[in-house]
Amino acid sequence: MTEKDCDVLVVGGGVTGVGAALAAARNGARTTLLEAHPFVGGNATTGLAIHSYFTRYREQVVKGVAQELVDACQAAGGSVGHVPYDGYVSMVTPVDGDTFRMVATRLLHEAGVTIIYGATVIGARRTGEHIDALQVAVKAELREYTAGIYLDASGDGDVVALAGGEYTKGQPIAGGRRGMQPVTMMFAASNVDTRRAAKALAIYEPAMATRPDYDGEFPVYFNGTLEAWEDQLVEAGEIFAKQKKQIWINTVWPFHLNLNLSVGIGVDGTDADSMSAATVDLTRQVAILSRVIKANVPGFEHSRTIPASIVGVRETRNIVGIAQCTDEDVREGLKHEDTIGRSAFPSDIHDPITGDVVHTDIGGDGSFDIRYGALVPRSFDNVLVAGRCISATHAAHGTTRNMAQCLVTGEAAGVAAAMTSKSGTDPRLLDVPALQERLAAQGAFLG
Ligand SMILES: Cc1cc2nc3c(=O)[nH]c(=O)nc-3n(C[C@H](O)[C@H](O)[C@H](O)COP(=O)(O)OP(=O)(O)OC[C@H]3O[C@@H](n4cnc5c(N)ncnc54)[C@H](O)[C@@H]3O)c2cc1C
Numbered sequence: 001m002t003e004k005d006c007d008v009l010v011v012g013g014g015v016t017g018v019g020a021a022l023a024a025a026r027n028g029a030r031t032t033l034l035e036a037h038p039f040v041g042g043n044a045t046t047g048l049a050i051h052s053y054f055t056r057y058r059e060q061v062v063k064g065v066a067q068e069l070v071d072a073c074q075a076a077g078g079s080v081g082h083v084p085y086d087g088y089v090s091m092v093t094p095v096d097g098d099t100f101r102m103v104a105t106r107l108l109h110e111a112g113v114t115i116i117y118g119a120t121v122i123g124a125r126r127t128g129e130h131i132d133a134l135q136v137a138v139k140a141e142l143r144e145y146t147a148g149i150y151l152d153a154s155g156d157g158d159v160v161a162l163a164g165g166e167y168t169k170g171q172p173i174a175g176g177r178r179g180m181q182p183v184t185m186m187f188a189a190s191n192v193d194t195r196r197a198a199k200a201l202a203i204y205e206p207a208m209a210t211r212p213d214y215d216g217e218f219p220v221y222f223n224g225t226l227e228a229w230e231d232q233l234v235e236a237g238e239i240f241a242k243q244k245k246q247i248w249i250n251t252v253w254p255f256h257l258n259l260n261l262s263v264g265i266g267v268d269g270t271d272a273d274s275m276s277a278a279t280v281d282l283t284r285q286v287a288i289l290s291r292v293i294k295a296n297v298p299g300f301e302h303s304r305t306i307p308a309s310i311v312g313v314r315e316t317r318n319i320v321g322i323a324q325c326t327d328e329d330v331r332e333g334l335k336h337e338d339t340i341g342r343s344a345f346p347s348d349i350h351d352p353i354t355g356d357v358v359h360t361d362i363g364g365d366g367s368f369d370i371r372y373g374a375l376v377p378r379s380f381d382n383v384l385v386a387g388r389c390i391s392a393t394h395a396a397h398g399t400t401r402n403m404a405q406c407l408v409t410g411e412a413a414g415v416a417a418a419m420t421s422k423s424g425t426d427p428r429l430l431d432v433p434a435l436q437e438r439l440a441a442q443g444a445f446l447g
Contacts, residue, residue: 002143007421008414009134009147015050015403016410017153019065023414025111027438029421032145033108033138034119035309040104041296042155044403046186046308047258051402052345053082054091057364061342064346064444066407068396070095072103079140080209080252082221088346089202089361094209094250097258104217114175114362117362119143121154122161131163132244134254138330142370146422150383151413156270157317157389166320169270170392171352179352181314183264183275185282185295187290189303190256197257197299198222201247203397218254223247226261229296236288246357251282258433259293260438261284263355268280279311312399313388314350321391322428323373330395333364338432340375340439341408342367347398362399369447374431375413381426386413408444415439 008024010017013035025031039045050070055063060082070093073079080098085092108115116138123135125144133144152159157167173179198206198219206219224247226233248260262285264278290305328334330347344367346359362368374391377383385391386409388401399405417433420427440446 002141003146004032004143005031005146007148008151008417009034009145010153012042012152012154012157013040013115014153014155014387014406015205016155016286016406017042018108018409019407020151020153020386020417021064021113022111023411024418025113027415027418030396032116034112034116034121034145036118036120037049038117040115041097041101043096043310045101046310046312047097047188047250048260048403049092049094049152051093051405052089052091052168053093055344056090056092056361057366058084059366061308061367061445061447062404062408064137064408064439064442066404067133067443069100070105072107073099076103077211077213077236078252080211083207083220084099085210085221086130087223092207092250094220094252096252102386108286114181115356120262121158121162124159126163129379132381134159137178148382148424149417150425151417152383152385152389153387153410155313155316155388156386157319159383160319160377160379160385161301161317163380165383166322167317167345170315180268180316181350181352182321182355183267183269183278183282183314184260184312185262185279185286186260186308186312187262187286188256188257188258188306189290189293189300190293190306191302191304192255192257194219194251194254194257194301195299197297200298201225201249214254219249220252224249229292232292232296236292236425244270261289264311265353265355269316275311282311283307315397317389318397319377319385319389319390321374321385322376322378323371323391325368325370325374325392325396325400327393327395329368330360330399331363333362333366333368335447336369336371337406338372339369340372340412340435341370341444341446343370343399343405345399345402345405347395348402349395349398356428360395372412372430372435375409375416381428384413384417384427386410411444412439415442
């Protein structure tokens with residue numbers, strides 16, 4: 001079996017892993033990034049606005065690597081930056097998924113990160129609280145990777161789970177069971193008259209923006225409904241009875257829209273059979289939805305549909321950390337001594353049974369501090385976690401799972417991993433003020 005060694009091994013190259021690997025490498029760690037797909041960016045490549053840099057009161061509380069990526073995407077023509085919106089959030093940040101992928105790949109390369117694509121972590125060797133190696137399946141080969149720090153950015157907490165660490169999965173639902181938020185396959189429609197489409201679908205005034213290569217303002221973000229075409233949808237398939245037909249649409253182009261609309265209920269994002277069945281179902285949903293929309297909704301008459309290449313997963317495991325983001329953090333907008341950055345997106349819960357969506361505003365000044373301890377699994381002396389699977393209650397996860405927050409936790413975990421892998425320090429014992437000082441010096445916002 002081939003063996004590979006590094007200081008920091010980042011597992012998962014989604015938006016979180018990109019932030020984490022950049023931060024680790026820039027802080028002097030020999031960094032390897034393992035990614036199961038043949039591209040980085042994960043869910044960020046499926047066509048979503050990055051939420052949320054700003055509080056409900058339009059104070060910017062996310063900066064650092066998260067801001068750098070938006071600036072780089074905007075310079076590459078793939079973002080319109082931060083745009084005011086008078087809906088369930090006060091500002092939106094539309095970013096083109098393909099541009100994000102290209103920009104992230106370039107920045108990782110420039111930072112000296114070794115990226116291994118098509119690499120899936122399938123096992124872990126441990127001695128007591130210490131992970132000794134991860135087993136990784138690559139093209140027709142099984143490898144062992146060893147590292148000073150293993151940084152779990154898999155979204156699903158795979159490293160922690162494979163090594164036998166503690167985690168929760170989903171939320172309590174009826175009958176003493178646990179359920180997870182639905183999954184969705186995004187899709188894009190090109191060749192759309194986006195002004196007419198927004199007029200037909202939006203329930204609030206759309207966020208409008210300009211770009212240097214186009215005359216005039218165009219809609220870049222709106223949420224809306226297909227209720228006016230309910231009869232046609234019901235006729236097209238029983239799937240649409242399961243949802244309230246709430247849709248979120250964004251773009252950085254005047255002729256193209258990304259649609260968040262399909263819904264897969266009762267899917268386990270950590271189970272290959274469940275995810276494969278969902279992929280079949282959601283591909284079918286996208287085909288039906290795009291046919292109904294093209295036939296009925298103004299602006300889509302000449303559209304072409306492009307399904308996202310992956311199914312987006314909202315919720316699976318959350319690790320048990322030495323601290324946790326809590327319901328109270330969300331309710332009160334609490335601030336903490338051991339902060340590594342802020343979370344400002346309202347708690348966004350898609351009901352595991354009905355698919356209905358509820359947004360709950362963060363209290364206080366509209367943001368809460370994410371504690372360092374939420375990135376540190378209780379069970380290990382050489383593991384850090386970032387992104388969707390950090391230690392968080394269900395309501396807190398509803399805010400920290402969003403991409404600006406994933407970049408905040410990714411950057412903090414990357415810097416912490418570089419600091420601890422060099423000194424051999426247990427991340428549970430890290431000097432948090434030293435981490436905060438470094439993060440602030442690099443441009444992160446700590447309040
Ligand atoms: C449909 C949908 C809409 C959303 N809308 C928004 C939105 O509008 N704005 C917003 O900010 N957020 C939104 N979110 C939330 C946000 O997109 C995700 O929570 C976030 O992108 C998660 O990032 P991540 O890097 O932690 O995980 P992921 O993007 O899931 O990335 C994890 C990566 O790890 C890799 N990986 C997993 N397991 C392994 C393994 N064992 N070995 C190797 N690699 C592995 C995967 O291939 C993947 O690339 C949405 C989520 C969904 C599903």
